[in-house]
Amino acid sequence: MTADPPRRRGRPSHDGTAPGPGTRERILRTAREEFSARGYDKTSVRAIAKAAGVDPALVHHYFGTKEEVFAAAIEVSMEPALLVASVLGRDGGGIGDVSDIGERLARQFLGIWENPATRGPLLAVIRSALTHEAAAKVLRSFVLRQILERIARELDVPDPKFRAELAASHMIGISILRYVIQVEPLASADPEDIVAMVAPTLQRYLVEP
Amino acid sequence: MTADPPRRRGRPSHDGTAPGPGTRERILRTAREEFSARGYDKTSVRAIAKAAGVDPALVHHYFGTKEEVFAAAIEVSMEPALLVASVLGRDGGGIGDVSDIGERLARQFLGIWENPATRGPLLAVIRSALTHEAAAKVLRSFVLRQILERIARELDVPDPKFRAELAASHMIGISILRYVIQVEPLASADPEDIVAMVAPTLQRYLVEP
Incomplete structure (x- = not known):
């Protein structure tokens, strides 16, 4: 993956920058659990990253803002x-x-x-x-x-x-x-x-x- | 009114214990405003009493618990x-x-x-x-x-x-x-x-x- 990725707002393509297969899905699943348990307001990208065992920058890299993480977590459910x-x-x-x-x-x-x-x-x-x-x-x-x-x-x-x-x-x-x-x-x-x-x-x- | 009324759970009858006409209605109207503005969780009987200019004991006297104040505030609206x-x-x-x-x-x-x-x-x-x-x-x-x-x-x-x-x-x-x-x-x-x-x-x- 690129070193120290900047916060990107768009959702990046799956171009092999992931640290391992399944990381994106693990982040999404964790995000869904965190949002379900704590609600939108009390869930942070930092907390999702910690629970998923990744760097917060990676969450931003895949999904963008907290709002976009939330949208992706919902989308995968629906x-x-x-x-x-x-x-x-x-x-x-x-x-x-x-x-x-x-x-x-x-x-x-x-x-x-x-x-x-x-x-x-x-x-x-x-x-x-x-x-x-x-x-x-x-x-x-x-x-x-x-x-x-x-x-x-x-x-x-x-x-x-x-x-x-x-x-x-x-x-x-x-x-x-x-x-x-x-x-x-x-x-x-x-x-x-x-x-x-x-x-x-x-x-x-x-x-x- | 009785001195230092205990917290009563039932809604008392209107038996003339109010300090003045319209007090009960003012408390209700204030409660409705407070619940609307802050939500159930962040509204306290103490805050309602303060905004209505009465003692918290009087709010309890008229309505009982916070839950009962909320129910009364809704009821009067509906x-x-x-x-x-x-x-x-x-x-x-x-x-x-x-x-x-x-x-x-x-x-x-x-x-x-x-x-x-x-x-x-x-x-x-x-x-x-x-x-x-x-x-x-x-x-x-x-x-x-x-x-x-x-x-x-x-x-x-x-x-x-x-x-x-x-x-x-x-x-x-x-x-x-x-x-x-x-x-x-x-x-x-x-x-x-x-x-x-x-x-x-x-x-x-x-x-x-």
Whole structure:
């Protein structure tokens, strides 16, 4: 690697400057754990670097600012391309059947939350986004722009971004009541019972004119 | 008033022990401002008392613990009885017409958020509830139990509490995306455009079998 790399804002290409294979992934995994455990505000690049056993400069080298580390940690949790492809029913290139897109979106979304490996980072994003503008910006620019706009672009409805945001608002609200506030009976409900109720709503927002 | 009142957990009746008319209301209004400005965690009964110009013992006397002060500050903001009555279309005693309950609920809810006087305290509740268990408990026990259960009790659908929570999840998610994260175009949308899209969803959850 280059000696004493300066703080770079862009994400560098994987050009062999890493001290070893898997270092980047280890930093990301550590960052995700630190953000989940401490929240955005109380997590520093220095603390992430220490927990990952690397120099802080290397974290900056790979990811840039703390905000960019956070965005990368979220991105790796969400695997948005896979999510969007799955929701849109793609398995090659063309758009799939939209007749059950609401059901697929609801099931995919709850599946991510039911998985303990992804729930922690998502809780960290939501908690942080509600209290820190930097994290809110990540949610705005990443989750909403990348995921929702990609979905909206494929839809044939008026105001597709508005529609996609309404769908997202419902799913985010369910996450908050079920996983954060934990209200009953929603917190203990069978995910499929939620899918059955919510799917027609998402379907209407995303497909019906 | 009694000399040196002990910290009482219950809310005392208004039995004339106040040092002057309006004191209780002034404490409540101050509490709401303090919680809105600083969040649940950073607000103390001592700070509320100081800002209201009273002895901390008087705050405890009227409201009990900090958690109970918070609940009272929220309650006064929400005026739940009025909200429920309005949503249910009551103006005397019997339940009103449910054919447009979804529309009325959506409009009422957005109206509360569009009002700057109630938006601040609500933002404080949501932010606090996502980061502090005590505030989450207030949201669970107050907003959900008092408001939603009252609405659910009047409805004739299977699983009325589950249905009411799904409706609430949508409205809470919209608040978060519109007022906290401020995603566009949702953040700048005309409230009536939101009502038009969301009303059929709430109607289905709350009325249709």
